[in-house]
Amino acid sequence: MNGTWKQGLLEHLYQRRILDQAAMQRLARHDRVPWFVVLLAGLAAWLAAALLIGSTLVTLLGDSPATAAAAGALLLGAAIWLLRRSGVFAGQLGLALSLAGQGMLVLAVAQLDALQTWQHRPPALAAMLLASGMLWTPAAGSHRLVCALIALAAGAALVGLNPGLACYGLLLAVAATWIWWQRHRWAGSRWAALYRAAGGGATLLALGLPLIAQRHWMESFGMLVDQRMAFVLSWLYPLGAGALLLGVTLRLSRGLSAPMRIAAVAAVLLLGGLGLQAPGLLVAAALWLALFHACERFWAVLVGLGALLYLGDFYYGLHISLLHKSLLLVISGLLLLGLRGYLLRQWEGENEH
Numbered sequence: 001m002n003g004t005w006k007q008g009l010l011e012h013l014y015q016r017r018i019l020d021q022a023a024m025q026r027l028a029r030h031d032r033v034p035w036f037v038v039l040l041a042g043l044a045a046w047l048a049a050a051l052l053i054g055s056t057l058v059t060l061l062g063d064s065p066a067t068a069a070a071a072g073a074l075l076l077g078a079a080i081w082l083l084r085r086s087g088v089f090a091g092q093l094g095l096a097l098s099l100a101g102q103g104m105l106v107l108a109v110a111q112l113d114a115l116q117t118w119q120h121r122p123p124a125l126a127a128m129l130l131a132s133g134m135l136w137t138p139a140a141g142s143h144r145l146v147c148a149l150i151a152l153a154a155g156a157a158l159v160g161l162n163p164g165l166a167c168y169g170l171l172l173a174v175a176a177t178w179i180w181w182q183r184h185r186w187a188g189s190r191w192a193a194l195y196r197a198a199g200g201g202a203t204l205l206a207l208g209l210p211l212i213a214q215r216h217w218m219e220s221f222g223m224l225v226d227q228r229m230a231f232v233l234s235w236l237y238p239l240g241a242g243a244l245l246l247g248v249t250l251r252l253s254r255g256l257s258a259p260m261r262i263a264a265v266a267a268v269l270l271l272g273g274l275g276l277q278a279p280g281l282l283v284a285a286a287l288w289l290a291l292f293h294a295c296e297r298f299w300a301v302l303v304g305l306g307a308l309l310y311l312g313d314f315y316y317g318l319h320i321s322l323l324h325k326s327l328l329l330v331i332s333g334l335l336l337l338g339l340r341g342y343l344l345r346q347w348e349g350e351n352e353h
C-alpha cells in the first residue's frame with residue numbers, strides 16, 4: 001500500500017472515530033514482510049510438512065482405517081494449534097498439516113468396508129464436512145479459501161459427472177455473484193473472512209465446472225444418455241447463465257437514465273442469444289461485473305483469464321463449424337463496440353447537463 005494513501009486512510013478512519021490514537025500508531029508502524037522472506041518461510045514450512053506427512057504415511061501404510069483416522073485427527077489438532085499462531089511459517093505449516101489431516105480422515109472413511117456400496121459418495125461427504133468445519137478455524141485467508149474450495153468441490157463430487165454438474169456450477173455462480181455484490185454489507189462484519197473464502201471458492205468452481213459439463217464434452221465422453229440431459233445442457237444452463245447476466249446488468253443500471261438502461265438490457269439480451277453456444281462466457285461476464293462493482297481487482301483479473309479460457313474452448317471446439325463461430329464472435333464484438341460508443345455519448349451528454 002502506498003504510504004501517502006495509507007496515511008490518508010488512517011486519518012479518515014480516525015476522524016470517523018473508527019480507530020483511536022493507539023490503533024493508528026500501531027498500524028502506522030506496521031510494515032509488510034518482504035516477499036522473498038514470505039516465500040522462503042512458506043517453502044520451509046511445506047518442506048517440514050512434507051517430511052512429517054511422508055514419515056506418517058510410511059508408518060501407517062497398510063494399517064487399519066482406525067489408525068489412519070487417529071493420525072488424521074492428531075494432524076488436524078496440530079494444524080488448528082499452528083493456525084492460531086502468528087507468522088508465515090506457522091500459517092503455511094498449519095495449512096499443510098490441515099490438508100494432510102483432512103486427507104487421512106477421508107482416506108479412513110474410504111477404507112471402511114461397510115461404505116463400499118456407495119462408492120465415492122461417503123468420502124466426498126466426509127471431505128465436505130471436514131473442510132466446512134475447518135473453515136471456521138481462525139486462520140489466514142489462504143487456509144479458509146482452500147477449505148472452501150475442498151467443501152464445494154466435494155459437493156461437485158456428490159453431484160457426479162453428469163449434466164447436473166453444470167447446474168451446480170450455475171448455482172455456484174449465482175452464489176458468488178450475490179456474495180461479491182453484498183461486499184459492502186459484510187466487509188466490516190465479524191464473518192468477513194468466511195464470506196470472502198466462500199466467494200472465492202464459489203468463483204473458482206463456477207468458472208471451472210461449466211467447462212467440464214458442457215454438452216460437447218459430455219457427448220465426446222459418452223455421458224449424454226437421454227433427452228433430459230440434452231435439455232439441461234442445451235437450454236437450461238445457457239438460459240440460466242443469460243438470466244444471471246441480465247440480473248446483474250439490471251442491478252448495475254438502476255441509477256442510469258432510461259435510454260442507457262434500455263440500451264444495456266437490449267445488448268445483454270442480444271449477447272445472451274449469441275452466447276447460447278458458449279454459456280461460460282455469460283457466467284464469466286456476470287461474475288466480472290459483480291467483482292468490478294465490489295472493487296475486487298485480483299478476482300476480476302482471474303475471472304478475465306477464465307473468460308479467455310472459455311473463449312479458447314469455444315473457438316477450438318468442434319461442436320459447431322468454424323464459420324458459425326467466427327460469425328458469432330464478429331457480431332458480438334461489433335455489438336459491444338457499438339454499445340460502448342453509445343454509452344459514452346450518453347454519459348458525456350449527461351455530464352454536460
